[in-house]
Amino acid sequence: MKREIIKTGDGSYTIYLPDWNEHYHSKHGAVQEALHVFIKTGLHFYLEKNSSKEVNILEIGFGTGLNALLTYMEAEALKVRVKYTGVEAYPVSAGELAALDYAEVVPGENASEVFEKLHASRWEEREEISSFFSLQKEKKFFHEISAKEEFDLIFFDAFGPRVQPELWSEEVFRNMFRALRKKSVLVTYSAKGDVRRAMQAAGFEVERLPGPPGKREMLRATKG
Numbered sequence: 001m002k003r004e005i006i007k008t009g010d011g012s013y014t015i016y017l018p019d020w021n022e023h024y025h026s027k028h029g030a031v032q033e034a035l036h037v038f039i040k041t042g043l044h045f046y047l048e049k050n051s052s053k054e055v056n057i058l059e060i061g062f063g064t065g066l067n068a069l070l071t072y073m074e075a076e077a078l079k080v081r082v083k084y085t086g087v088e089a090y091p092v093s094a095g096e097l098a099a100l101d102y103a104e105v106v107p108g109e110n111a112s113e114v115f116e117k118l119h120a121s122r123w124e125e126r127e128e129i130s131s132f133f134s135l136q137k138e139k140k141f142f143h144e145i146s147a148k149e150e151f152d153l154i155f156f157d158a159f160g161p162r163v164q165p166e167l168w169s170e171e172v173f174r175n176m177f178r179a180l181r182k183k184s185v186l187v188t189y190s191a192k193g194d195v196r197r198a199m200q201a202a203g204f205e206v207e208r209l210p211g212p213p214g215k216r217e218m219l220r221a222t223k224g
């Protein structure tokens with residue numbers, strides 16, 4: 001499928017799929033959205049709720065690696081040990097990564113070096129990026145995930161339900177529920193009623209929370 005690089009509202013870039021009229025991140029601001037949905041409402045909430053210094057994260061849609069880069073920065077700043085797993089069936093190319101230029105907009109002197117390390121790390125192998133952050137990228141389809149009570153936090157960042165409704169079904173959220181340990185959390189940028197009901201049917205407690213600038217709401221699901 002054709003992919004184009006476009007600039008978003010906060011000056012950071014994202015990938016746009018013209019055939020689906022769909023973006024990898026919010027057109028109002030890619031970095032802004034990732035920080036709000038995944039770092040603040042997901043990572044910070046999980047760590048505070050469980051008074052934890054360790055977290056095992058699964059990302060649904062590794063894509064450009066932006067969420068992973070921001071999580072790395074947070075792990076270093078908070079001195080929290082993060083074990084990160086990113087699942088992706090259609091990896092982004094080296095040319096696209098260079099054009100996205102995330103090192104320019106993500107704070108941190110070593111952002112460029114870290115971003116390169118994240119993308120140079122081998123698929124299907126866990127690599128220690130630093131003493132606080134390890135990464136395993138898995139090149140496969142979401143329906144191939146068979147983890148059981150392994151993760152504490154899921155960043156659910158698939159393309160939207162408008163274009164890929166099959167990825168937001170009760171069956172998919174049952175699989176996510178199974179992959180999570182007790183006292184865990186799943187966050188996503190979508191706030192659709194159908195999505196919330198599919199999560200609830202799969203066993204999650206679901207909250208509707210304020211979204212990032214330009215998006216009214218988002219969802220956070222917890223497994224007790």
Ligand SMILES: C[S@@+](CC[C@H](N)C(=O)[O-])C[C@H]1O[C@@H](n2cnc3c(N)ncnc32)[C@H](O)[C@@H]1O
Binds near residue numbers: 060061
């Ligand atoms: C919204 S984008 C993810 C953005 C990403 N989190 C980031 O920070 O760049 C959704 C991602 O899911 C991937 N994807 C779509 N369908 C998939 C499937 N069935 N299995 C695995 N990956 C899929 C796409 O290639 C894309 O990278």
